Every structure is written in structure tokens, then in C-alpha cells.
Amino acid sequence: MNSTPRLCLAVCFVFFLVSDGFGADQKEADTVLRARQPIIINSADLQPSWMQIWTHAREAGKNAEFKQSLKLYRELIQEKPNIEEVLSEYAHLLMETKEWENAFAVFQQLLEIDPDSQEYLLHAGQVALQVNRYSIAANYLGQVYSSNPDGKDAVAALRGQILALQKQDRKELAYPLMEQLYLLVPHEDKNIRELARYSIELKQFGKAGNYYTTLINEFKAADSDLLQAEGLFTQLKNSEMARKCQEKYLAYHPYYQPFHKKLSKYYLRNKNKEKALKHLLVLIAYGDDSASLYLQLGKLYLYDFGRPDKALYYYDEYSKRIPKTAEVEKEILRIQAVLANDLLVIVENEGAWNLWRDLARVIPDRLAVYYSMAEQLRKINKYKELREVLEIIHHHNPGDQEISLQLAQLAFSDNDYIGAEVALDALDEDHQAGSAYFFIRAKISENRSDFMKAISYYRSFLDSGVMDQAVILHCMQLAGTLGDMKQLQYFHTLSRREEIDKKFSVDTDMLYGKILFENVLYTKAHKFYSNLLKKTDLKESYSLLIQDRLVQILQKQERYFDAEQQLRLLLLKAPEKSKYLQLLVQNSLQARDWNSAWKWHEYREQENAQLVKEESDASIRLFIEKIDILSKSGQKDVAVEMAEDFLRIHSKSKDVQL
Numbered sequence: 001m002n003s004t005p006r007l008c009l010a011v012c013f014v015f016f017l018v019s020d021g022f023g024a025d026q027k028e029a030d031t032v033l034r035a036r037q038p039i040i041i042n043s044a045d046l047q048p049s050w051m052q053i054w055t056h057a058r059e060a061g062k063n064a065e066f067k068q069s070l071k072l073y074r075e076l077i078q079e080k081p082n083i084e085e086v087l088s089e090y091a092h093l094l095m096e097t098k099e100w101e102n103a104f105a106v107f108q109q110l111l112e113i114d115p116d117s118q119e120y121l122l123h124a125g126q127v128a129l130q131v132n133r134y135s136i137a138a139n140y141l142g143q144v145y146s147s148n149p150d151g152k153d154a155v156a157a158l159r160g161q162i163l164a165l166q167k168q169d170r171k172e173l174a175y176p177l178m179e180q181l182y183l184l185v186p187h188e189d190k191n192i193r194e195l196a197r198y199s200i201e202l203k204q205f206g207k208a209g210n211y212y213t214t215l216i217n218e219f220k221a222a223d224s225d226l227l228q229a230e231g232l233f234t235q236l237k238n239s240e241m242a243r244k245c246q247e248k249y250l251a252y253h254p255y256y257q258p259f260h261k262k263l264s265k266y267y268l269r270n271k272n273k274e275k276a277l278k279h280l281l282v283l284i285a286y287g288d289d290s291a292s293l294y295l296q297l298g299k300l301y302l303y304d305f306g307r308p309d310k311a312l313y314y315y316d317e318y319s320k321r322i323p324k325t326a327e328v329e330k331e332i333l334r335i336q337a338v339l340a341n342d343l344l345v346i347v348e349n350e351g352a353w354n355l356w357r358d359l360a361r362v363i364p365d366r367l368a369v370y371y372s373m374a375e376q377l378r379k380i381n382k383y384k385e386l387r388e389v390l391e392i393i394h395h396h397n398p399g400d401q402e403i404s405l406q407l408a409q410l411a412f413s414d415n416d417y418i419g420a421e422v423a424l425d426a427l428d429e430d431h432q433a434g435s436a437y438f439f440i441r442a443k444i445s446e447n448r449s450d451f452m453k454a455i456s457y458y459r460s461f462l463d464s465g466v467m468d469q470a471v472i473l474h475c476m477q478l479a480g481t482l483g484d485m486k487q488l489q490y491f492h493t494l495s496r497r498e499e500i501d502k503k504f505s506v507d508t509d510m511l512y513g514k515i516l517f518e519n520v521l522y523t524k525a526h527k528f529y530s531n532l533l534k535k536t537d538l539k540e541s542y543s544l545l546i547q548d549r550l551v552q553i554l555q556k557q558e559r560y561f562d563a564e565q566q567l568r569l570l571l572l573k574a575p576e577k578s579k580y581l582q583l584l585v586q587n588s589l590q591a592r593d594w595n596s597a598w599k600w601h602e603y604r605e606q607e608n609a610q611l612v613k614e615e616s617d618a619s620i621r622l623f624i625e626k627i628d629i630l631s632k633s634g635q636k637d638v639a640v641e642m643a644e645d646f647l648r649i650h651s652k653s654k655d656v657q658l
Contacts, residue, residue, distance in 0.1 A: 050079045066097045084113050100130040118144055122153050125160055138164035155184055171198055189219040209236050223252040251379055255286045273304045278375055291321035401431045408440050417444045435464040451478050455487055469504045480515035488515055526553045560591030577607045594633040
């Protein structure tokens, strides 16, 4: 071979360079260099010097020696200025090294050679964006998109064209293209946000409303989005969306007064006094000192909430700002009389003069503010601060049962079981008979591993009228863990009530049978599963699970013959035989029936013959089964010898996982 003349060399190179990005506003675009016509060099000894330069330039590029590669390409272009492939490779190398101005100039040359090239137009447009030639970029990228709107580069070209037009502040031209991008990429919040804002600037208010509705309902809108959208929806008289914007904005800025004012008016209009009250209290707490607001709160507390003690404070504050209002002074005198009467009764019964002296400090009621703060903290998931605020409310208003329950739940979440129990103990008799009370008690007992007490509380929880399916299943599992069949039977019976979903009833049946099996109640489990199997509406998947479990029960009872008969029936019906053949082998081994084990193993080998050819794992599984039969049937020496031979042969094979 070495003595023969060397053949002519056919040299054809394809060099790939990938641009690493075109700025924050564009996606990466893969660049593929096209080799047009291979250049054939016939030489017995050497390539031409320019071809050698080209080869070295490419090699330097491949080795990331970009500075050297650029130098060589420039030398080559000095000698051969009109080779398209050279110019294309050089242009992409310039993009790789971010020499945008030079890249732009080279792509202009390439477009003179091939003005219809989608690749050149795309990259020329993208480079034009980098050098701030936005008009040219829009032109090139527009050609790419319009020539093939469904092509692989369509979205990248469309994005670039939109950016180029935006940079020129040509919003009226960018807008329809952004709408096209929305149709192509509908789940992009950035484009939807810009469409909404452009729609407002172009006075397309209806469209702006639609885009903001999509943004707010389907994405996490920023506070600036919500602020602008709220004004738009107010203008469009869309009160529901305006209210949604206000509520969501308050999650970012809980004390933004303009929205508290609007929401309080909205809820008052819609007769929702409790929600209106929360917003009015925040206004008072954070700077709104208007007399009309104090008067409004006084009337709400007196006439809508029946709290003259709270109303008195706000009427007093109103009088300080607008004194000598006859109507208000009359209300104040009436409230003072009612409160005095109530307090005198307490003083008489308890002899607590200190209570009377403390009244002056209690009447400037801060509780409403704390209630509002608690609501806001709950919305933004500040649970540590929420617990502190609730403890203050509870300290000043221990009769609020909901506050005590919330404190119990928060304490339990913090693994503070003593704190949770203290809060639960503070509840009145009615609330200590409620479902929430029993549920928290059950969870505390369970976390202390007192499962008997936990089950007792769970029963009380269910008896309170809450038919919680997850709790029923959980209680069955707890009863199974304790081996308490009486409790298991109770919860299983509970799950079969008429109001319970049938699908859930089947799930509890399956769990009931499983627990009987795990508690070694094989006879009872067999009878239960057999009766369950007779159901006409039982799904095939459940039927197979039950039949498998019946086989396991027969094996636990050492009724291997009956188990084999059951497995034979399943084998006849099963589309996939291998599973039941394997179970038959294992059943024979448990029965110490070695002949049957070999028989079923041979059937399994026949069944898996094709699979063994295609899958080495199948062969290994059958081999291990054979070793198992040999070992258990008293042929351990043979089993060991076969295993050692197998390991020796396959220990270095990458295809076999040992």
C-alpha cells in the first residue's frame, strides 16, 4: 500500500460555529455553515497555499483559537476574496467573537452573492440589531418571516423584527407582529404584557382589557401590571376585574390606601359589611384621619355589628374633629349609657373596680386593626408573625373561638403540641364538640404515637358530620397497625354507607382485605376476597389484584395445590404468561415439588425464548431462577458451579448487569 502512488485528495470541510446569543431580547439561533460545491484539489504532493491557509484557519477555530483563526481567514480572503464558503465561515466566526461591525459587513457581501439565502438574511438581521441598524434588521428579518411563516426560523425572525421596530419606536408596525407572535407562542407573559401596554398606547382599550385579563388570570402579574390594569378596567367599567387587580396589588403592597378606599366602597355597595370593615380599619390605621371615615366606622359598629363599645371610640374621634354635632352627641350619650349599665352589672357581680379603671385604656380599640393585620399576614403566608398577632388578639379577646382554633392549628404546625393544647382547652363546650377540635386533637395524639387516642378523636371527628374519605382510609391503616380489628371493622362499615362514593368504597374494600392479610387473618381474608370477587361491577384491574392476593393467602395456609389451580386459571386468561409461570415456579418451590418447579421453569423458558434473544436481562432472570431451583432442591454444588461459570464468562460484559 505504501509503495503505490498516493491518490488524489478530495478535500471538503464543513465547519460549525454556534452564536452564543444576540442580547437579552433575542433567543439563541443555531448557525449552520453550508458547503455549496466541494472544491477538488488534485495534487500528487501538496495543496495550494490558500487551501492550506483555509485548513489552518478551520483548525484554529475548532480549537477555540479565535484570534489566530480570524488572522488566517483575513489572509485567505486577501488572496481569495470571492469564495462564498470562506466568507460564510468568516462571518460566523466574527459572530462567535462578537465582532459585530465586521460581521455585518461580511454578511452584506454574502447577501450580494445570494440575496435570497434565508440563513444569511436571518443572521444579517440579527447582527444588524447588535450594531443598532434597526431599519436594516427589520427589513432582513421581515423577509425571513414573510417568506416562510411556518419555518423553523420563523419565531426567531419574528421576535427580531418586533425588537427592531420597537427600537425605532414604530409601535404601530410592531403591534400586529406582536399579535402574530401571540398566536404562535400564546403562553408567554412578556409578550402579553407588552401587547396590553401597546394596546393602551394605541387606544385599543378593548384589546388591552383582553390581554390584561389573560395576564392576570393565567400568570403571576407584577404589581406594575396590576396598577395599570386596574385603571384600565375601571375605565372599561369592568368592576370584577378591577377588584381582582386591587386585591392582588394589596398582596404586594398591603397598605396602599387608594385601593383600600375603592374596595371598602365596593363591598359597602354590595352589602358585604365585614369585608368593607377590614379595609376601612386599614385606612384608619395607616393615616386616613378624615372625620367622615370615623363616623362611617361608628355607624357600622353600632348598627351592623352590634358593638356599641367599639362604636363609642369612633364617635368620640369624630366629635374631636367636628365638635358639637347634635346627632353624634346624642348617639354617644346613648352608647355610654348602655356600656355603663353592662359594666355596672359586671362590677356588681365580680367586685372588679380595676375593670372600671382599665376601661379608659380598652375603649380606644386596637383589636380591629389587629384583625385586619392578621388577615393580611394570612394572605401573604407570614405564619410566624400571624401567630404573634393572633396571640395578642386572643389575649384581649379570649372569647373569640375562631382565633383560638387558628392558634391551635398554627401551634400544631410548629410542632408546639403543648401550645396547641392550651389553645384548644380555651375553647368553649360547643367548639370542643366541633370537627376542627377533634381533628387537631387526633393529629397531636398521632404525632405522639398515641394511636389509640388518635383513633378515638378521629371517630369523634367523623361522627361530627364530616364524612372525610381520606380520614377513613387513614383510620383503617392505624387500626391495622394496632391490630385492632374491631376498629378496623367500624371504619370499613362506615366507608360502605350509601352517601360514600362507590370508587372509594372499592378502595376501602381493597385496604380492608390487605390489612386482614397483613394481620395473619388468612381465613377471614380469603372469605372476604372471595365474596368481593363475586361483585358484577368490579373492574378487571381490581379482579386481578384480588386473585393474586387469594393465591398468596393459599400459599400462607400451605395449600399449594389450591394455589396452583388458581394460578393455572389465571395463566389461561392472562395475555402475558411470564408473570404467572414465574409464580407457578415459586409456588412449586414453596411446596417442595421440584418436578413441578422444573416443569414450569421449562414452560417459562419456551414462553420467553424470543425475549431471551432480544434482552439479556430476561436470560439472566431465567438463569437465576434455575439456580434457585437447584439450590432449594438439594443440588447446591451444581448451583454454585453454574453460578461461578456464569460470573466468570459475563463478569466483563458491559451488556450484562450482574
